[in-house]
Amino acid sequence: MHALLDPQEMARADRYAVETGVASFTLMERAGTAVADAVARFPLPTRVVVLCGPGNNGGDGFVAARVLAQRGFRVRVALLGEAARLTGDAAKAAAKWRGPVEEPAVLDLTEAGVIVDALFGAGLARDLDGAAKALVQRMAASGRPIIAVDLPSGLDGATGKVRGAAAQAKETVTFFRRKPGHLLEPGRRLCGRVRVADIGIPEAALAVIRPQAFVNMPDLWQDAFPLPAAMGHKYDRGHAVVVSGGPWTSGAAHLAAKGALRAGAGLVTVACPPAALPLHAASYAALMPRPVADAADLALLLADRRLGTVVLGPGLGAGAATRALIDAAAPGRRLVLDADALTSYEGAPWAVAAVAGRSAGLIVTPHEGEFARLFRGDREVLEAPSKLARTRAAARRLGAVVVLKGPDTVVAAPDGRAAIAENAPAFLATAGAGDVLAGIATGLLAQGMPVFEAACAAVWLHGAAACSAGPGLVADDLPEALRAVYAELYEKLGG
Numbered sequence: 001m002h003a004l005l006d007p008q009e010m011a012r013a014d015r016y017a018v019e020t021g022v023a024s025f026t027l028m029e030r031a032g033t034a035v036a037d038a039v040a041r042f043p044l045p046t047r048v049v050v051l052c053g054p055g056n057n058g059g060d061g062f063v064a065a066r067v068l069a070q071r072g073f074r075v076r077v078a079l080l081g082e083a084a085r086l087t088g089d090a091a092k093a094a095a096k097w098r099g100p101v102e103e104p105a106v107l108d109l110t111e112a113g114v115i116v117d118a119l120f121g122a123g124l125a126r127d128l129d130g131a132a133k134a135l136v137q138r139m140a141a142s143g144r145p146i147i148a149v150d151l152p153s154g155l156d157g158a159t160g161k162v163r164g165a166a167a168q169a170k171e172t173v174t175f176f177r178r179k180p181g182h183l184l185e186p187g188r189r190l191c192g193r194v195r196v197a198d199i200g201i202p203e204a205a206l207a208v209i210r211p212q213a214f215v216n217m218p219d220l221w222q223d224a225f226p227l228p229a230a231m232g233h234k235y236d237r238g239h240a241v242v243v244s245g246g247p248w249t250s251g252a253a254h255l256a257a258k259g260a261l262r263a264g265a266g267l268v269t270v271a272c273p274p275a276a277l278p279l280h281a282a283s284y285a286a287l288m289p290r291p292v293a294d295a296a297d298l299a300l301l302l303a304d305r306r307l308g309t310v311v312l313g314p315g316l317g318a319g320a321a322t323r324a325l326i327d328a329a330a331p332g333r334r335l336v337l338d339a340d341a342l343t344s345y346e347g348a349p350w351a352v353a354a355v356a357g358r359s360a361g362l363i364v365t366p367h368e369g370e371f372a373r374l375f376r377g378d379r380e381v382l383e384a385p386s387k388l389a390r391t392r393a394a395a396r397r398l399g400a401v402v403v404l405k406g407p408d409t410v411v412a413a414p415d416g417r418a419a420i421a422e423n424a425p426a427f428l429a430t431a432g433a434g435d436v437l438a439g440i441a442t443g444l445l446a447q448g449m450p451v452f453e454a455a456c457a458a459v460w461l462h463g464a465a466a467c468s469a470g471p472g473l474v475a476d477d478l479p480e481a482l483r484a485v486y487a488e489l490y491e492k493l494g495g
């Protein structure tokens, strides 16, 4: 699994390495050498400017400068702050740099072939201001390619937010594992290409740290992924119910239903107002439309306990009628609530928590606007320091798995596990894409996949389907594109 380490966890990894016999200066030597290697891969970076900060990030910069000079590069080094105030490994690394250490102000950064940004990394403790901010802004304005050490300086590794200023990097070299800030926007864009260098921290450090945040990739959920059994029956693959709005908004439910079927649900029933029956009947022949005029009808339909997974929200309309449908569906069933279902609980997350408590597992899939409406007035959730922290706080509040959508979709479980997606192409932001995602999650839940894993898999599959469909995609393409994604995944997982 691809763990993500926040700065405290990374510091723990560092300590673990030292406790198990790796000298901390050796870690810095390897980090700086990895940065030098990245610089050397650049086309003709003969003149390199290394900007060093007052901590160990700057220490990595001094090592990189020395290694590059030894390899024949023309290197100039500038230090933000006073050399006499460097301590520990950074002081040691600076002492081994034999060339001059200049004032940043005297350097014309536009003359650099490559700039190494070694000002601040994991130790960024507050917003940049004064000379530090001005230097980062000069670096950004230089237009020269920048290689960032660990993080673009000013980017917060835990949150992905810019504190004061940060310069766009061409490439970022980080160590041991990526940090949440490498994946969360705007951090992801600012980092450019991210390389992870092995600096000799033992993998066993992870068993001690027990990280709870991961990159959303198949290795996170593939053990729980429902591969169809050769002797399987359609009922083994679950029976999902999509609750639809009336004829004019039935398209959203329709997309969700296709998502659920293509994700592998054995059967999919669309519960819809009678006027929408012909529309659903005319879509996939495999869908089973059933007339459901209100919550009482839905309760009757769901009396068949095999219909154990229900998605509500897409095209349903927000309000009391939708809340009544949710109340009818919730007891003992696995639910996905999206779109209008979430807006029906504006400012009332406790009501969603009550639904979660009655259900056999709940996934909610808000985008930022729906999230803000649902948690209106809940400062602890809305003002948590990052998208990762907000999603985790929301999951705890609801007792449900929360999928906070966006280019960096975060999935979080009430127990703190979380995953950040990095496979969604920009063109996935299109009308109806969210309905398909809710449907895929429903299809996976119907097949018995555990709730957190189902949500993570749905998000990844959705992104992979978009990549497979390619630019110009409309939401209708996504369920169809799942076939190619599944073909590859089955092959890989031996299905």
Ligand SMILES: NC(=O)C1=CN([C@@H]2O[C@H](COP(=O)(O)OP(=O)(O)OC[C@H]3O[C@@H](n4cnc5c(N)ncnc54)[C@H](O)[C@@H]3O)[C@@H](O)[C@H]2O)[C@@H](O)CC1
Pocket (backbone or CB within 6 Å): 010, 011, 013, 014, 027, 028, 031, 053, 054, 055, 056, 057, 058, 059, 060, 119, 120, 121, 122, 123, 124, 125, 126, 127, 128, 129, 132, 149, 150, 151, 175, 199
């Ligand atoms: N943890 C590890 O395992 C390793 C860490 N290494 C490097 O060490 C870095 C972390 O080093 P540090 O913890 O010393 O932290 P940094 O070097 O990132 O920054 C800490 C220094 O910056 C100052 N500072 C923080 N925020 C500031 C602000 N807004 N304005 C002005 N000054 C500010 C602090 O007072 C301190 O002097 C990593 O990013 C990485 O580059 C590597 O040497 C390899 C191993």
Ligand SMILES: [K+]
Pocket (backbone or CB within 6 Å): 057, 117, 118, 119, 120, 121, 148, 149, 150, 151, 152, 153
């Ligand atoms: K940096």
